[in-house]
Amino acid sequence: MESNNEVRVRIAPSPSGNLHIGTARTALFNYLFAKKNHGKYVLRIEDTDLERSSQAYIDNIYDSLKALGLNWDEGPDVGGPYGPYQQSERFDIYPKYAKKLMDMGYAYECFCTQEELDAEKEESIKNKKPHKYSGKCRHLSEEEKEKLRAQGRKPSIRFHVPEGETSYDDMVKGHLHFDNSLIGDFVIMKSNGTPTYNFAVVIDDMEMKISHIIRGEDHISNTAKQIMIYNALGAEVPKFGHLGMILAPDRSKLSKRHGATAVSEFVEKGYLTEALVNFVALLGWSPSDGHEIKTLDEIAADFRISEVSSSNSIFEYDKLNWMNGQYIKKMDLAKLTQLVKPYLSCYDLSEYTEKQLERIVEVTREPITILSELTNDTKYFFGKDVEIEPDVQEKILNGEVAKKVLPYVIENELDKWDFDDEEKLHEQLADLRTYFKEQHGIKPKETMWAIRAAVTGRTHGADMVATLILLGKDRVVHRIKAAVK
RNA sequence: GGUCCCAUCGUCUAGAGGUCUAGGACGCGGCCCUCUCAAGGCUGCAACACGGGUUCAAAUCCCGUUGGGAUCACCA
Numbered sequence: 001m002e003s004n005n006e007v008r009v010r011i012a013p014s015p016s017g018n019l020h021i022g023t024a025r026t027a028l029f030n031y032l033f034a035k036k037n038h039g040k041y042v043l044r045i046e047d048t049d050l051e052r053s054s055q056a057y058i059d060n061i062y063d064s065l066k067a068l069g070l071n072w073d074e075g076p077d078v079g080g081p082y083g084p085y086q087q088s089e090r091f092d093i094y095p096k097y098a099k100k101l102m103d104m105g106y107a108y109e110c111f112c113t114q115e116e117l118d119a120e121k122e123e124s125i126k127n128k129k130p131h132k133y134s135g136k137c138r139h140l141s142e143e144e145k146e147k148l149r150a151q152g153r154k155p156s157i158r159f160h161v162p163e164g165e166t167s168y169d170d171m172v173k174g175h176l177h178f179d180n181s182l183i184g185d186f187v188i189m190k191s192n193g194t195p196t197y198n199f200a201v202v203i204d205d206m207e208m209k210i211s212h213i214i215r216g217e218d219h220i221s222n223t224a225k226q227i228m229i230y231n232a233l234g235a236e237v238p239k240f241g242h243l244g245m246i247l248a249p250d251r252s253k254l255s256k257r258h259g260a261t262a263v264s265e266f267v268e269k270g271y272l273t274e275a276l277v278n279f280v281a282l283l284g285w286s287p288s289d290g291h292e293i294k295t296l297d298e299i300a301a302d303f304r305i306s307e308v309s310s311s312n313s314i315f316e317y318d319k320l321n322w323m324n325g326q327y328i329k330k331m332d333l334a335k336l337t338q339l340v341k342p343y344l345s346c347y348d349l350s351e352y353t354e355k356q357l358e359r360i361v362e363v364t365r366e367p368i369t370i371l372s373e374l375t376n377d378t379k380y381f382f383g384k385d386v387e388i389e390p391d392v393q394e395k396i397l398n399g400e401v402a403k404k405v406l407p408y409v410i411e412n413e414l415d416k417w418d419f420d421d422e423e424k425l426h427e428q429l430a431d432l433r434t435y436f437k438e439q440h441g442i443k444p445k446e447t448m449w450a451i452r453a454a455v456t457g458r459t460h461g462a463d464m465v466a467t468l469i470l471l472g473k474d475r476v477v478h479r480i481k482a483a484v485k
Numbered sequence: 486g487g488u489c490c491c492a493u494c495g496u497c498u499a500g501a502g503g504u505c506u507a508g509g510a511c512g513c514g515g516c517c518c519u520c521u522c523a524a525g526g527c528u529g530c531a532a533c534a535c536g537g538g539u540u541c542a543a544a545u546c547c548c549g550u551u552g553g554g555a556u557c558a559c560c561a
Contacts (some may be wrong), residue, residue, distance in 0.1 A: 244490085
């Protein structure tokens, strides 16, 4: 009895593209549900459509899921008691069930050609009637079937939809019901001998003992069909829960033209997987304590599927960016430095030691929101010379303040500055500010601007003391002298 | 078009008949801090789609309207 109560959920992506952020959210909610209920979380690859599936996409799905921390208990790579976990390796089991259904009178062979089906469809559209398969092959005699077969026709197998109503209690939407008379007899086995999606999922979920199915609400209409198959097979119907969709800001389906859609694309852009998971969890779910920055484990402990919002939610970058920034600020420095390196590949990293690189990341990480910003934000650390922004040249370096400050610094300060001692240099700069404020009435801010402009070519950037020390005396002297010329 | 789902600030949401002159977060404005950009602290702006009911009382329940979404394949 114990095994019957075990919570088993699954995520069943189809490898016809990289792992979509929406699929990632579905995976996350399944994972959370499994964790919260001490159940198993299964990964199944639905590659029934061999034409569109590829190994590269399968690898992308594995990598993305792992990067997000959504590790599965059973799956194609790790195995498990109910394998295989890849549909293309399960092709021999579906016909058995199809035959069983036919023997019991729940399914029948359909010899209609695509053309005939299309004609039927057009006819009903013309008559403004909702389209639905007529069921004309339902009562073919053995002789008729033989005749059709002799013509070389390969039959598909259709499920005979019973009369009445199909209903169930959705874990997030509540009670749902469907009028069976609106559903035509649907194909479960294609004429080429492979199962259709609706059939394969049911067989697989049944054999894999899936207890709860959490998925996007685009599957609601499939649910009726699937429940009918479970019932025909005399199998226990799992519990269903349908999540609202993630929409783009224009309320359409999230697609390429809105920017990144695959988890791997977000990662390439410089989003941290921890932030991605956290953000996506907040689409439809909210923490009971109001504290939104949470680890996967914390979210799992607080997760209740019944409290998930049943409406769609819009994917806005503002909050994702903010959250990503929060994670960047808090992340372990050594780890972050490694993550950042790919974005710094255009520079000669050998100019600095590993420790110094870490320091560069440490002092530049503060204002950034995505990792890729660091490419530009660390630019002035590299190379002997620095590129001065036109605006900075004009407004700062050509200004009166710079003309006073910079020569003074060259004359009286550079040799005194302590490039090895952060505290001392900090004081020396503070003294310099005080000096110009008292002697020339120049604001502290402006004094620093002049130096910053000369050394970094910009008006803002990392902490000045840290920057000077990192750059080192040679570069600083060179750059300040170059600026006064 | 048929069917189904959904509807609180711009966005994500809290809210399960009275505690709501509707709370939080992001974003936006202001102030403080400050060598800059940030961060942090304080603060301001901003929503119950509309119309009917039910009830002493409705953001919360019911009906309708409108709007949005999904789905109607031998794709998954």
